[in-house]
Amino acid sequence: METSQAGIDEYERFVWRMNPPRITIDNTSSETATLFKVESSNRHGILLDVVQLIVDFQLRIRKAYISSDAGWFMDVFHVTDVSGNKVTDPKILAVIEQTISSSHEFSKPQVGLLPSVEHTVIELTGTDRPGLMSEISALLLHMHCNVVSAELWTHNMRVACLLHITDLTGGPICDSEKLSRIKESLCNVLGGDKDPRGARTDFASGITHSERRMHQLMFADRDYERGCDEEDDRPDSDGRITVENCDEKGYSVVNIECKNRHKLVFDTVCTLTDMQYVVFHATIDTEGPRAYQEYYIRHIDGCTLNSQAERRKLIKCLCAAIERRVTEVFIDQGHVLHIASSFWVERVGYK
CATH class of the missing domain: 3.30.70.260 (ACT domain)
Structure with a gap:
């Protein structure tokens, strides 16, 4: 069994090397955003790698359309800078294109990483x-x-x-x-x-x-555990998170509606990835003051979320991931930067 698994892993690596990520940067199709079109063979975590790269360059994802069925990964991101303008800096575009295209595993150190060798x-x-x-x-x-x-x-x-x-x-x-x-x-x-x-x-x-x-x-x-009556534990907000099964398609569908903010998509995708869920399709819209995200997911073993307890835990973990940025403290060379944002999300629609 171990030999067979090793063979599968080696074959997957070969497929990734033969089909490395490719990015097309389009600054003409949209009047308001730069389009990043990314294609490659699929693997678990690749969506998070791309989203992570975008936010590390302080860019905003305004819309995204994600598809990773049949072993192929194909996403389109509508991206702007922090001021809401198209991304036109040739240096930034060149680094993003080179970073995505030159690494088939996204395993090399990039921006936003901890310099653990120096410290x-x-x-x-x-x-x-x-x-x-x-x-x-x-x-x-x-x-x-x-x-x-x-x-x-x-x-x-x-x-x-x-x-x-x-x-x-x-x-x-x-x-x-x-x-x-x-x-x-x-x-x-x-x-x-x-x-x-x-x-x-x-x-x-x-x-x-x-x-x-x-x-x-x-x-x-x-x-994500609140230590009180879990059934009544809901923060005051105007947000909504639901998880339902789409039996005819064989997916679980996660819908998130909440106040918009920077890095919201990263926090959501990070949580889904680290909880071992695979995003097969997704539609994201964060252009206005409110954000809408819809994810068609399965567990990494191919199963949907069949129990109420599993669906409830995912909702609680997504809620926590979104709320964590309410209070962030950063210290750099003795200078303290404190960021506080009023962001909450309500968890309803348990099924």
């Missing part, structure tokens, strides 16, 4: 409370560590944080004993013994896209 990257999750970041910073200063940059998200009284630190010489911390002391001390600050869900401190083992990793940390910490 020591610490991952933290635990219970949120006032002054937590100050306590963490004071502890690291006391242990002769320099915080180069940090990213912190909070949601449902849970916190996730990525810390990029160095020693006082500006290099990564290589002393294993010192790393152990840092880990133990940070766990004490996070209050692991008093936290019924537990606190976690670890060191990043590789290069990962920072915002995707933040979603993964909060999902692993189960921030």
